[in-house]
Amino acid sequence: MWNRGWRELAWDQLDQKWDMIIIGGGITGAGIFRLASQLGLKVLLIEKHDFAYGTSSKSSKLVHGGLRYLKNYQFKVTYESVQERQRLLKIDPNLVLPLVFVLPVYKYYDIPTWKFELALAIYDFFGRKRAHGKFANQDIEKCCPQLNKTDLTDVLFYHDAVVDDARLVLCTLRKGVENGGLVINYAYVQKLISNRKGKVIGVLINDQESLGKNRYKEIFGSVIINATGPWSDDLRKHFTNQKIIRKLRGSHLIFPKNKLPIEQAYLLNHPSDGRSIFAIPWENTTIIGTTDLDHPEEYERLKPEPFITIEEVDYLLTGINTVFPQIKLSEKDILSTFSGLRPIVNSGSVDPSKASRAHKIIAEHGFYTIAGGKLTTYLRMAEDLVKRVSHEVSLPHKAKKQICTEKPTYQLPSKLNISKDEIMRLSGRLGNDLQAFLSHSKPEEFSKIDNTNTTWAELRWSALEEGILHLDDLLLRRTHIGLLCENGAKKYQKRIQTIIQAELGWDNFKWKEEWKKYIMLWNQCYYLPS
Template sequence: MTLDPKALPDVQRTQALQALAHREWDMVIIGGGITGAGILLEAARRGYKALLVEQRDFAWGTSSRSSKLVHGGLRYLKEGQLGLTRDSVRERQNLLREARGLVEPQSFAFADYQGRKPGRWLFQLGLAVYDWLAGQRARHHYPADEFLMLAPHIARTDLKGGLCYTDAKTDDARLVLRVLQEARGLGGVAINYLGAEQLLRADDSSDGRVSGVQLRDAAGGGVYQVHAKVVVNATGAWADILRQQQGAPRRLRPLRGSHLVLPAWRLPVAQAVSLMHPQDGRPVFAFPWEGATLVGTTDVDHGADLQQEARITEAEVRYLLAALDFQFPQLQLTRADVIATYAGVRPVIDTGKADPSKEGRDHAVWMEQGLLTVTGGKLTTFRLIALDALRHLESLLPPPNPTQPDAPVLAPSSPLPVQGGLATQQRQRLQGHYGSLAGAVVAAAQAGELSAISGTETLWVELRWAARTETVVHLQDLLLRRTRLGLLLRGGGIEHLARIRAICQGELGWSDARWVQEQAAYLALWQQHYSLPQDTPTDTGSKHV
């Protein structure tokens, strides 16, 4: 008996977990973010018996709290990271081609002002290299009058013109879920709310080699032991926690990136607008995302407990609002315009640099007593990271099934028929988000559920589909990761909770008491971690803002 992607009643979940504990696995992957999901997909493609476990929800950590950009890392050119930029640009192009509707092009506009850095010629040189790496050429520079048509709300004093270039954006949590969907279709198994409690050692190993993991079910409380030929630590910023069970030294520097979400009508940007912050010269951006406007990001040392959800600080709010006031003075944006906030912790390898922004963003792979740790890196390059991890494990695993080196990252999905009044962009979005299941999502819709929720691009039926099929254990899973309504609607979507309940409670099989409990917990979580700070605490982790 194995777990399917549906949310299972408690008894069935327990039985399924007991069955999984009796199987011999080739690979157990700890961590349900984009790195773990990518490794599971590539392992399943090669025919390995692979199990992924996540102590909370899929994409709970960094992979639902990123800047939502699938980018080549233009700023990494300045740091001399040409290889990382090259790989990122190529993977970006692959995802744009293969995940249309989930990974979409996003043009960026950068204003050129008299006396501000970087100047036009230096920026154009970087963009020329960027284009060369992508195998394309494009016009970049626009005089002031043309540039103001592309970015009409920016400051005009001393404006000489501007430059434009193209990157890409995504819904990071949905990208994780799409990759997991592909992996499950190939035989991979992924379970959320199943945490790695303790590494197991092989009895016949003189060096204490890792041979499995003791798991604790956060949903049901049971404890299970699973054994595997290899164990992969893909827990990102949390990777040192498992490594320290091996006696390994800490090697990660958790950095927090925080963001603001504003209504599109208050900060209307057709192009993404990028600028260098007047305080420290770090890049800040504002771009259209899922029907709202996203503003980010900070880059500060995160000194808080990693087991607690990250939250934006008052200093970071002021930092981002100062950037908006600097670039869009005529809009007079204030705290009252902010719909929601979110913060994520990046897994960055610590090299001791004083400025956290100067730390490298490449990934690292370490083998320590049979535990393979994969951490660092970028959302864009998740496939390359997965392939690198599997190369390190080749000698410990059975011969893999043959694979095509140029196989797409994500399998193509069939076009949706023109029905239900869905616009072309909506059909494309569903295909990108749900792949081969997009038709089933549409077929699940009841009356009125193929319309979009006001202020977002999310369709009501996506709530029903998630509740029915996508392993929703808590209401926060549904509203913060399966959909992003908790980020896109004021108060976390409180005004829509009655209709959400009418659609989802029966699909989830929750009693009235359970729904009331979940709703209260969700709203408390949203208020604590996704709203503006209600106080101004001293935050030792924000010293570089």
């Protein structure tokens, strides 16, 4: 779909009047893009960096109701989130996967077991399905052998879901393109264009990939959408200096599965402050997260992307080692780290953990900002936004009821021997590209990369067909081998180079520059702080 040369073709198609221009290529913008194109609108999405570059590739990988929101009496947010979790499980069953959570309750918790059980009952009521319970004492050792049994009073369980967040963005964008929409990455909105009455009617964009040519283009649309998440206020500076976004940093540690071998997720209360943290199995690793801290502006100037601090590393290690003391995790066991910014609508709450995850739409001079929200509720956010701007555009079609993703139709080439489970996994990641992928791929490249679920065939396909402009696009977002392999997959440098140069035509100089920039980024923002 986005093979070599696609971006030049996209740039040449920008010169037309659009019904809707969306700024921001994360899950919020992607959801609006897909829905608007499905409704028959002529829609364009512009992303300053890579698709899913920001929060949407650095989430906690959960599609969840947010059990902790009930503690803060955010019943509406929890209800909407649980409902949306159920919808995503239904419409994307091969990408959004059910996940069992274990919830141990200790004497030092400030919440007794009965309150947790009440919260889980409300949680299930919102989801219209009973999916929680309590382990019998004789079953605790069997299901949770590594768990600290000292002062343990009960062990509960409930259900949520897990997702590959960056792939969800890509699949959502792909659906929008199939519906007739246009996307372009690495295009920076230099300024907003207003008419004489002050209404925003277009944008001036700068091609970030023009290699010193300073290529600009003015683009006009009936309605302009700001879906830039944590950076929403940057565009709003055209009208006001009043900020609505509170940037909260959530940092995570990734461990090899053999260091913390869990088959189900765990929700834990940190011993120092009672905050919820979790351990989840993801892509044959274990993720520990998350923190909840204000992200100062000076941090954004310090490094190119959000990064974990040594205090956060210590905090997460303390939390996990309290509950799994026999494993004795330390810094040397950490495979990689990642940190994302949550775009919280500023409500004046002092405690970051009590800030609401509700979304809000702000209209200013015909410019619509959608702020707040979370990955789980991206479809509802898209629906609310399109409904809000419907008076600005004529909708050719009515919204269709979303149905389950169709089971993939494919003919397995005789040269390939792939299990049904693997086909289901690939279909969730590739959608309608599955058949083309199978036909193109070489049998010998269906081996897994290191201990990950990702195959070399997927890496090659991403390089060929998924809009790769820089190495971090491929290793951190289309695939995640930069997070899942030791030292950012450094030991596979030569093989990656061979694939990249064959599919993207990079010469040796381009490759060396990209590898140097990638390793520098990985050391700064995806590993332990120096």
